[in-house]
Amino acid sequence: QVQLVESGGGSVQHGGSLKLSCAVSASISSFNPIAWYRQAPGKERELVASITRGGYINYGDFVKGRFTISRDNRKNTVYLQMNSLEPEDTAVYYCNVNDLGGRTYRGQGTQVTVSS
Secondary structure, three states: OOOEEEEEEEEEEEOOEEEEEEEOOHEEEHOOOOEEEEEEOOOOOOEEEEEOOOOEEEOOOOOOEEEEEEEEOOOOEEEEOOOOHHHOOOOOEEEEEEEEOOOOOEEEEEEEEOOO
């Protein structure tokens, strides 16, 4: 069973920054893709960013150049650098990986709260 542990969430003011980390218990080089999702109260889960084994990166339309996803295969960790945060970014952020067999694993999430 693959374990994912997110960290780095917290409370920041409008315009602030946070860097989320997702530590994975298995080699992330075998997962495709790796992604960050978020879910705000009363809203559906939405894709924030994803990165494939080949390095192709995709961001949700709302990101608008503010976030950066990256991976460190040596540390089996995925990151999400978030800048220029807005109150609308308040949500629980989840790390999500798919293995080559099509199985999906997700962490417990980390809360991000942005105040105006």
